[in-house]
Amino acid sequence: MSSSEPSPSRRRWPLLAAALGVVIAAIVFARHRFVAEINDHVDALYATADSEQPRPPRFDSDDIESLPAPVRRYFERVLEPGQPHVRTARLRQQGEFRLGGDDADWRPLEATQHATVQPPGFVWDGRIDIAPLVPARVVDLYRDGEGLLEARLFGIVPVASAGPSPEMNEGELLRYLAEAVWVPTALLPGAGISWEAIDDRSARATLEDGDVTASVVFHFDADDEIERVTAERYRQEDDDYASWTGHFRAYERRDGMRVPTEAEVAWALPDGDRPYWRATIEDIEYWT
Numbered sequence: 001m002s003s004s005e006p007s008p009s010r011r012r013w014p015l016l017a018a019a020l021g022v023v024i025a026a027i028v029f030a031r032h033r034f035v036a037e038i039n040d041h042v043d044a045l046y047a048t049a050d051s052e053q054p055r056p057p058r059f060d061s062d063d064i065e066s067l068p069a070p071v072r073r074y075f076e077r078v079l080e081p082g083q084p085h086v087r088t089a090r091l092r093q094q095g096e097f098r099l100g101g102d103d104a105d106w107r108p109l110e111a112t113q114h115a116t117v118q119p120p121g122f123v124w125d126g127r128i129d130i131a132p133l134v135p136a137r138v139v140d141l142y143r144d145g146e147g148l149l150e151a152r153l154f155g156i157v158p159v160a161s162a163g164p165s166p167e168m169n170e171g172e173l174l175r176y177l178a179e180a181v182w183v184p185t186a187l188l189p190g191a192g193i194s195w196e197a198i199d200d201r202s203a204r205a206t207l208e209d210g211d212v213t214a215s216v217v218f219h220f221d222a223d224d225e226i227e228r229v230t231a232e233r234y235r236q237e238d239d240d241y242a243s244w245t246g247h248f249r250a251y252e253r254r255d256g257m258r259v260p261t262e263a264e265v266a267w268a269l270p271d272g273d274r275p276y277w278r279a280t281i282e283d284i285e286y287w288t
Contacts, residue, residue, distance in 0.1 A: 177215075262279075
């Protein structure tokens with residue numbers, strides 16, 4: 001071999017570099033594509049809340065006159081007369097998520113949740129650090145009568161996917177209804193909610209959206225604020241329904257409304273409660 005010719009190992013380096021470049025480009029493209037899909041979901045969600053629709057009247061005590069006593073006291077507590085009805089909202093959450101059983105570690109979580117009231121819908125765009133330097137990008141949503149969940153490691157490798165299906169659609173509308181505590185005007189009868197009395201500290205709310213129906217029991221504390229929500233919700237891990245609970249606390253007034261700034265969600269399973277999400281609401285923005 002002539003001394004001027006590169007060795008076989010040296011000739012392979014450009015090929016390896018080119019192959020690595022292709023792999024990196026594919027990874028970047030896949031990640032950007034998933035982010036673009038999430039952004040498309042958000043854009044489509046907000047497009048349904050057309051600002052050209054007639055504005056609903058502002059909150060008035062006559063709106064709640066026929067509601068069960070604990071529900072009426074709740075609205076009197078968290079809304080001020082003349083409160084504008086919220087069309088859309090955006091929440092930023094900081095907290096922790098737990099995958100697995102009681103011995104599983106809580107992992108850091110940050111997320112942005114977008115919500116519309118009429119029609120009801122949300123897109124939850126979250127990042128969970130499954131392990132150190134191993135993030136998962138998650139989108140969980142309800143829009144146009146369908147629920148969907150997608151999770152990808154590094155925003156690339158699919159690790160979870162569910163929906164749309166009748167069970168998923170119902171479960172995601174149920175989540176929307178339970179989390180409407182962050183948008184109190186979304187729980188008014190004018191937003192399509194029907195209320196049924198249970199006792200002096202609880203009432204059942206039901207929301208119908210096309211072919212999808214969800215019901216949640218709201219529990220009110222001594223301050224007439226929602227402290228807890230309960231429901232029977234489909235649990236994909238068991239392919240069955242299970243009791244599901246959300247706890248709310250640390251109420252603050254935001255844009256004239258009292259809303260909780262801390263929350264925790266858990267499955268109530270035969271072997272005990274299994275909390276899997278807890279967070280602080282860092283910021284809320286409303287559009288009316």
